[in-house]
Amino acid sequence: MRVLVTGGSGYIGSCAARHLAAAGHEVVILDNLSTGHKELAQDFELVVGNIADRKLVDGLLARVDAVMHFAASAYVGESVVNPRKYFANNVESGLALLDAVLASKVRTFVFSSTCAVYGVPRALPMTEELAREPINPYGASKLFFERVLEAYAVAHGLRYAALRYFNAAGAHESGEIGEMHEPETHLIPLAIRAALGTGPELKVFGDDFETPDGTCIRDYIHVSDLAEAHVKAVEYLSAGGDPVALNLGTGKGSSIREVIRWTEEVSGRKLPHEVVGRRAGDPPALYASAAKAERVLGWKARRDLEKILKSALEWELKKGAVMR
Ligand SMILES: NC(=O)c1ccc[n+]([C@@H]2O[C@H](COP(=O)([O-])OP(=O)(O)OC[C@H]3O[C@@H](n4cnc5c(N)ncnc54)[C@H](O)[C@@H]3O)[C@@H](O)[C@H]2O)c1
Known part of the structure; x- marks a missing residue:
């Protein structure tokens, strides 16, 4: 086609x-x-x-x-x-x-x-x-x-x-393409940059939501x-x-604290972060039913949060060379 x-x-x-x-x-x-x-x-x-x-x-x-x-x-x-x-x-x-x-x-x-x-x-x-x-x-x-x-x-x-x-x-497995938003507003690239020291400390918008660890849950x-x-x-x-x-x-939600933990795990670095006030209109939890x-x-997501973070980290380290 x-x-x-x-x-x-x-x-x-x-x-x-x-x-x-x-x-x-x-x-x-x-x-x-x-x-x-x-x-x-x-x-x-x-x-x-x-x-x-x-x-x-x-x-x-x-x-x-x-x-x-x-x-x-x-x-x-x-x-x-x-x-x-x-x-x-x-x-x-x-x-x-x-x-x-x-x-x-x-x-x-x-x-x-x-x-x-x-x-x-x-x-x-x-x-x-x-x-x-x-x-x-x-x-x-x-x-x-x-x-x-x-x-x-x-x-x-x-x-x-x-x-x-x-x-x-996350990023394509080839490592040749990935996320390039300017300004970047998405959690995962911001978390990785904070961990690598190439971006500011990560802001966590609220930790008093009605979720198991208090931070927002999203479906990555x-x-x-x-x-x-x-x-x-x-x-x-x-x-x-x-x-x-x-x-x-994916049908599975991950909290911001889980993303922080996995970012530290895959990068081997501490992720500097600060809890600040909630953003207006942020629902506590959003995750899909992927059944339909x-x-x-006949499709379902095959890659988990660890794979997402590993590929995003690889892209973050490589993108300067690709985008020259
Ligand atoms: N990133 C997410 O998490 C997410 C979630 C839900 C939906 N979406 C949707 O997915 C799509 C792609 O998102 P993305 O994250 O890749 O964004 P992106 O900004 O990286 O990609 C959008 C592309 O569209 C081009 N574009 C915009 N307006 C255009 C126009 N009038 N004519 C020609 N080209 C134009 C831009 O130059 C850009 O290359 C968007 O429709 C977005 O709303 C994204």
């Missing part, structure tokens, strides 16, 4: 591109490099441009069988202070991309959604049937796009998979596990599978 990967110069899209190629598929990447890096797309055809550039996208769609849509603005905190950016890029530009798709022969579409569409979950583990009640503009922008996909499936026969990722982490999923789910999803859809929304998580993805795609 030939797959257009939007946002393929970013963290998760670049990993998915590699897994697609390893599974025998052809990849074309479209990325405006707003937060992506051309080095992460090395070995692939990279078209630098915007998903809303209709002429450019029409030309690319004529060459492919499916779209994987990773391109988006993806910082929860930034979405609160600058919501216009999130609705413009994730909704308006996303709709322009979908217009182009509907005008083409392509009907297979895999979308990067997020567990942020659920907001504060009413039950754990989180199943796909929970109410979708996002609590920030980022989550709202992703939920809006999911609703558009649902309507276009009914009206236009679009076959989509909305993949709701939990916390993506290896980026290669996510990538493998994408390959299975695009193959499932192109074999005629029904439109579907799936959680992509296993049932529909």
